[in-house]
Amino acid sequence: MLLYSTNDHALRVPFREALFNSLPADRGLYLPVDIPRLPADFWERLPSLSLPQLAYELAHALLRDAVPAEALRRLIDEAIDFPAPVVALDADTYVLELFHGPSLAFKDFGARFMSRLMGYFLRQEGGQPLDVLVATSGDTGGAVALGFLGVPGVRVTILYPRGKVSPIQRRQLTTNGHNIRALEVDGTFDDCQALVKQAFGDAELNERFRLTSANSINIARLIPQAFYYVNAYAQLRRQGRSEVVFAVPSGNFGNLGAGLLAWRMGLPVRQFLAATNANDTVPAFLRTGHYQPKPSVATLSNAMDVGNPSNWARIADLFRHDPAALTDLVTGYSFSDDDTRAAIRQVFDQYGYVVCPHTAIAWRAWQQWQQEHPQESAAGVFLATAHPCKFPDVFPADVAARIEVPSAAAALAGQKEQQTPIAADFEAFKRYLLGEA
Numbered sequence: 001m002l003l004y005s006t007n008d009h010a011l012r013v014p015f016r017e018a019l020f021n022s023l024p025a026d027r028g029l030y031l032p033v034d035i036p037r038l039p040a041d042f043w044e045r046l047p048s049l050s051l052p053q054l055a056y057e058l059a060h061a062l063l064r065d066a067v068p069a070e071a072l073r074r075l076i077d078e079a080i081d082f083p084a085p086v087v088a089l090d091a092d093t094y095v096l097e098l099f100h101g102p103s104l105a106f107k108d109f110g111a112r113f114m115s116r117l118m119g120y121f122l123r124q125e126g127g128q129p130l131d132v133l134v135a136t137s138g139d140t141g142g143a144v145a146l147g148f149l150g151v152p153g154v155r156v157t158i159l160y161p162r163g164k165v166s167p168i169q170r171r172q173l174t175t176n177g178h179n180i181r182a183l184e185v186d187g188t189f190d191d192c193q194a195l196v197k198q199a200f201g202d203a204e205l206n207e208r209f210r211l212t213s214a215n216s217i218n219i220a221r222l223i224p225q226a227f228y229y230v231n232a233y234a235q236l237r238r239q240g241r242s243e244v245v246f247a248v249p250s251g252n253f254g255n256l257g258a259g260l261l262a263w264r265m266g267l268p269v270r271q272f273l274a275a276t277n278a279n280d281t282v283p284a285f286l287r288t289g290h291y292q293p294k295p296s297v298a299t300l301s302n303a304m305d306v307g308n309p310s311n312w313a314r315i316a317d318l319f320r321h322d323p324a325a326l327t328d329l330v331t332g333y334s335f336s337d338d339d340t341r342a343a344i345r346q347v348f349d350q351y352g353y354v355v356c357p358h359t360a361i362a363w364r365a366w367q368q369w370q371q372e373h374p375q376e377s378a379a380g381v382f383l384a385t386a387h388p389c390k391f392p393d394v395f396p397a398d399v400a401a402r403i404e405v406p407s408a409a410a411a412l413a414g415q416k417e418q419q420t421p422i423a424a425d426f427e428a429f430k431r432y433l434l435g436e437a
């Protein structure tokens with residue numbers, strides 16, 4: 001498998017390089033040179049395939065000889081060891097639950113697949129252990145921590161802003177021990193990100209350590225997210241449905257990017273709905289044709305507070321030969337915090353189902369699309385990107401009372417937390433990394 005950079009279509013790197021570097025030196029994004037369409041036979045067999053089985057076929061078609069078949073199969077069985085069920089709420093409305101992994105968010109798919117791939121290549125090569133540095137506003141850190149926990153040859157250092165993540169999110173970072181270190185930064189998420197960025201630019205740290213990021217723009221995080229779109233379609237086919245609209249709660253647009261990758265590989269999709277909060281850069285672009293990044297604003301669905309989505313260049317590049325196809329296939333919707341609260345309430349009253357604030361926005365987009373297309377008979381699948389228990393402050397009391405905290409997350413409350421407090425100061429962070437703190 002070869003990849004090119006969205007900034008330099010002549011560049012060609014092997015998969016391993018894209019995996020460990022995340023970004024090409026020209027600051028573009030990696031995309032596969034060949035995105036194969038799976039043959040008709042695959043789509044006919046699809047309803048009989050399990051999630052790991054179809055994941056293997058998709059990954060093998062994309063990665064080709066980058067990872068031998070047997071190793072790939074084993075790695076997928078290990079990484080994707082939890083379900084992604086499609087649950088019917090009414091005749092045409094389905095929720096795709098992506099929160100059954102260890103961190104209770106869809107980022108588990110990307111983080112676990114990436115960590116196993118890195119582990120595989122490190123085993124092949126031996127050499128210096130890898131140091132993963134990651135800043136988190138909540139969900140990324142948990143997925144990366146639990147995804148890399150116990151992976152040999154890798155140490156993970158997570159920076160999170162003190163008091164700005166929920167208790168479950170914090171415990172997912174601080175109760176692991178082993179190869180996972182949690183740093184509680186006296187500052188904001190932006191401070192955490194700046195510290196990590198500075199570390200990657202520091203000559204001394206790069207000499208001492210083999211640093212890598214677990215960034216959401218890594219191609220290895222995108223690929224496994226394509227699996228659950230195809231798996232959702234397989235489940236709908238078993239119920240006799242074949243026309244599907246996917247509503248995707250979006251921030252950095254990795255999730256939607258993965259859906260578009262699945263579509264390019266042959267997944268039939270009636271429409272994608274790009275659902276955002278007030279950070280509406282992409283919906284505005286889809287409406288006006290002007291791409292105008294802006295500073296992010298804080299909302300209830302804070303994992304989607306992104307004003308300049310890092311994956312958008314990848315999506316634009318996928319459609320560079322036919323930009324009109326992008327605006328045909330993807331419709332943008334943006335909703336306020338008031339809309340989000342109302343959607344949480346309405347889904348609860350109508351279905352007795354609790355959605356997290358990100359998921360609520362996707363449901364709201366599907367509701368609106370349905371109203372705008374009364375003649376259509378597509379099934380609407382909205383993606384539930386996180387379990388509601390990760391955002392306890394958002395819900396009114398009667399809704400909160402109905403949230404069932406999964407046992408693994410509940411058990412964290414009794415475990416010892418280990419975090420190192422640190423100032424939002426690069427010299428302090430560097431001293432810590434060098435073991436002088």
Ligand SMILES: *Cc1c(COP(=O)(O)O)cnc(C)c1O
Nearest residue numbers: 139251252253254255303385386
């Ligand atoms: C990260 C995240 C998102 C945004 O996903 P993108 O791939 O960045 O668009 C949405 N919902 C939740 C719960 C998240 O953690």
